[in-house]
Amino acid sequence: MSSRDEILQRVRAGVGRGDAAGRRAAAEAWIAGRARGPQPTLGADLAGRFMAKAESLASSVERIAGRGELPAAVARFLAAGELGTAAVITPELTDLAWAASGLAVAARSAVDQDTVGITGCFCAIAETGTLLLLSGAQTPATVSLLPETHIALVDERRIVGTMEEAFSLLRIEHGSLPRALNFISGPSRTGDIEQTIVLGAHGPRRVHLLIAGS
Amino acid sequence: MTAAQPLTFHARVGEKVRDRRLQQALQKARPLFVGKRARAVAALAEDQLDFEGLRDAGEEIRNRVLADLDVWLDIFEERARATGAEVLWARDGREICEQVIDVARRHGVAKATKSKSMLSEEADLNAALAAAGIRPVETDLGEYIVQLAGEAPSHIIAPAVHKSIDQVEALFAREHGRPEQPRSSADIPAMTAEARAVLREHFLSAEMGITGANFLIAESGSAALVTNEGNGRMVTTLPKVHVVITGIEKIVPTLEDFATLMRLLPRSATGQTISNYVSLLTGTRREGDGEGPTKTVFILVDNGRAALLGSPWQDMLRCIRCGACMNHCPVYFSLGGHAYGWVYPGPMGSVLTPLLTGLENALELPRASTGCNQCGSVCPVRIPLPKLMHRLREEQVKRGLRPRRERLMIGAWAWLAGRPKLYRWLAARAARYLRWLAGDHATIRVFGLAPAWTEGRDLPVGPGRTFHELYAARKRA
Numbered sequence: 291m292s293s294r295d296e297i298l299q300r301v302r303a304g305v306g307r308g309d310a311a312g313r314r315a316a317a318e319a320w321i322a323g324r325a326r327g328p329q330p331t332l333g334a335d336l337a338g339r340f341m342a343k344a345e346s347l348a349s350s351v352e353r354i355a356g357r358g359e360l361p362a363a364v365a366r367f368l369a370a371g372e373l374g375t376a377a378v379i380t381p382e383l384t385d386l387a388w389a390a391s392g393l394a395v396a397a398r399s400a401v402d403q404d405t406v407g408i409t410g411c412f413c414a415i416a417e418t419g420t421l422l423l424l425s426g427a428q429t430p431a432t433v434s435l436l437p438e439t440h441i442a443l444v445d446e447r448r449i450v451g452t453m454e455e456a457f458s459l460l461r462i463e464h465g466s467l468p469r470a471l472n473f474i475s476g477p478s479r480t481g482d483i484e485q486t487i488v489l490g491a492h493g494p495r496r497v498h499l500l501i502a503g504s
Numbered sequence: 505m506t507a508a509q510p511l512t513f514h515a516r517v518g519e520k521v522r523d524r525r526l527q528q529a530l531q532k533a534r535p536l537f538v539g540k541r542a543r544a545v546a547a548l549a550e551d552q553l554d555f556e557g558l559r560d561a562g563e564e565i566r567n568r569v570l571a572d573l574d575v576w577l578d579i580f581e582e583r584a585r586a587t588g589a590e591v592l593w594a595r596d597g598r599e600i601c602e603q604v605i606d607v608a609r610r611h612g613v614a615k616a617t618k619s620k621s622m623l624s625e626e627a628d629l630n631a632a633l634a635a636a637g638i639r640p641v642e643t644d645l646g647e648y649i650v651q652l653a654g655e656a657p658s659h660i661i662a663p664a665v666h667k668s669i670d671q672v673e674a675l676f677a678r679e680h681g682r683p684e685q686p687r688s689s690a691d692i693p694a695m696t697a698e699a700r701a702v703l704r705e706h707f708l709s710a711e712m713g714i715t716g717a718n719f720l721i722a723e724s725g726s727a728a729l730v731t732n733e734g735n736g737r738m739v740t741t742l743p744k745v746h747v748v749i750t751g752i753e754k755i756v757p758t759l760e761d762f763a764t765l766m767r768l769l770p771r772s773a774t775g776q777t778i779s780n781y782v783s784l785l786t787g788t789r790r791e792g793d794g795e796g797p798t799k800t801v802f803i804l805v806d807n808g809r810a811a812l813l814g815s816p817w818q819d820m821l822r823c824i825r826c827g828a829c830m831n832h833c834p835v836y837f838s839l840g841g842h843a844y845g846w847v848y849p850g851p852m853g854s855v856l857t858p859l860l861t862g863l864e865n866a867l868e869l870p871r872a873s874t875g876c877n878q879c880g881s882v883c884p885v886r887i888p889l890p891k892l893m894h895r896l897r898e899e900q901v902k903r904g905l906r907p908r909r910e911r912l913m914i915g916a917w918a919w920l921a922g923r924p925k926l927y928r929w930l931a932a933r934a935a936r937y938l939r940w941l942a943g944d945h946a947t948i949r950v951f952g953l954a955p956a957w958t959e960g961r962d963l964p965v966g967p968g969r970t971f972h973e974l975y976a977a978r979k980r981a
Contacts, residue, residue, distance in 0.1 A: 300806065301574045304811065307572070314579075327558070330552065343777075427790075435737050468786070469785065471786075474780065480732060483696065484692065486692045491645060491732065493738075494734075
């Protein structure tokens with residue numbers, strides 16, 4: 291007997307319930323029902339909540355008037371931190387006027403040498419101050435991972451309350467899941483040496499969020 | 505299956521209690537673990553969420569899966585295959601190793617970067633990979649440290665909690681080929697940066713990434729990975745092959761169920777509202793993608809789990825591996841994780857190790873408990889850990905696994921207790937003997953029959969009469 295069949299046989303013996311078809315139908319119905327567990331009460335100001343939570347997780351946050359202002363805001367942030375003028379961006383952002391702000395950007399997957407990565411996000415979650423990024427040709431996952439600085443554009447209209455609402459939006463707009471859904475909450479961190487928290491374990495050391503109004 | 509080393513627990517206790525560096529590390533970590541979780545749980549009130557309500561929901565989700573695990577496994581397998589992933593099944597640790605090595609050979613893998621996988625610890629996978637000429641590199645900083653030390657993790661979420669900064673410095677100096685330097689806690693960022701640079705090279709050059717999964721999502725055929733360092737993202741994005749090794753019980757039905765469990769897991773584990781990186785990985789790289797693995801393999805592992813379904817220990821399969829039970833355990837913080845002898849320490853290990861490796865291989869673990877139920881009261885999925893430990897002790901007796909001396913003593917006591925007159929007569933003699941031994945003091949310093957017991961404390965002595973005698977005298981008066 292194959293490992294698969296033997297394990298499933300043991301599982302069935304342990305579960306000890308008949309009517310496989312009925313149980314399968316009940317499981318499918320549970321999936322289709324998408325019942326939510328206890329939900330938080332977050333109040334009306336989702337953007338304010340998102341920004342406060344993101345800051346508490348060691349991201350820096352700045353409001354900008356609109357998407358078009360992203361390059362200028364990035365240029366200011368990089369200049370203030372002496373972080374250079376070169377960046378890798380996700381291809382979704384190529385339409386913006388980067389050169390006009392004095393930035394040299396490349397739209398592609400990130401490589402080890404990239405020091406600044408700039409991305410959008412699919413949506414943001416107010417409950418925890420979290421970004422949701424999807425992998426894809428227009429949104430390669432390495433841009434938010436390999437560079438030491440990650441800058442993300444957050445459309446204020448796409449700040450939702452909870453992870454459940456993010457999933458709901460994803461089902462409506464995409465149907466199926468991309469290869470990787472990455473929920474990102476601040477810079478990477480570790481506490482593995484004597485429980486001392488250090489930012490910049492393997493991923494970005496700093497995360498800067500630009501919240502674009504409508 | 506790697507068996508727990510039989511009967512080593514007692515032998516190790518003295519050694520661990522006397523290990524000053526270990527004791528310092530544990531005493532430093534304990535209030536941090538406990539305090540952070542308590543604050544995170546209390547903060548739920550801001551959003552009018554109630555931790556007890558979340559625990560109920562978490563318990564229900566896990567029970568739903570276990571009640572129909574065969575069905576959920578079928579659904580997961582179908583949907584994972586539909587996304588292009590390969591699904592393999594492993595009966596035990598040996599099969600895990602065979603399958604991982606086979607996948608590695610098929611894809612010309614010379615080096616594998618690993619994110620935390622407790623199943624790979626159960627299988628002793630690193631040794632098997634090395635023997636097959638494949639270099640395994642642990643990339644969670646704590647796992648990296650214990651790998652350099654040639655040790656096993658001592659905690660399921662803080663693997664190097666037992667290591668001091670000096671010990672880490674010595675390991676880094678040796679591995680990274682530089683002289684050892686005196687270090688203080690101010691140097692921890694620099695040491696972390698050093699490990700980052702070394703491990704970055706490994707991330708970029710490995711052909712295979714090996715991870716566990718915090719959960720498998722049946723609805724979408726996905727693996728969920730929760731990390732703070734970002735190593736989980738690295739090993740599932742950069743290598744061309746991704747292998748997920750996980751237990752068959754790790755399934756949750758829907759994304760919504762996953763969201764509920766994510767309100768419990770980080771709070772219980774590290775006191776975070778959410779971990780820095782939560783990834784849901786589904787299938788392989790898509791058309792047009794310039795990155796991501798081209799091959800994804802799930803290895804679904806039994807290794808003793810299926811046998812627990814329908815047994816008095818089924819509740820243990822709800823475990824989501826948060827570590828809260830060990831973070832609140834007085835026994836764990838007296839000894840550290842290595843005393844437990846196998847992969848899983850603390851209360852959940854005291855239950856799981858005998859169940860997965862055989863009761864006879866871990867006789868002492870179910871007794872490594874004060875019965876205080878701190879573990880049971882913090883468990884996010886309400887596993888009644890002390891009750892399960894108690895049941896395991898009963899099972900040891902039923903199967904005649906207790907040592908001969910203990911059985912004889914308990915047999916003798918039972919014989920005596922069944923003879924009340926003799927019992928009272930002997931008890932009266934013993935009460936007088938103890939009183940005589942104490943002399944003018946109210947306590948006994950060294951008690952002849954149990955010198956070890958009175959070595960660190962005095963035995964208070966009664967009035968030299970038994971309760972029965974005193975009661976009878978009072979009634980007469």
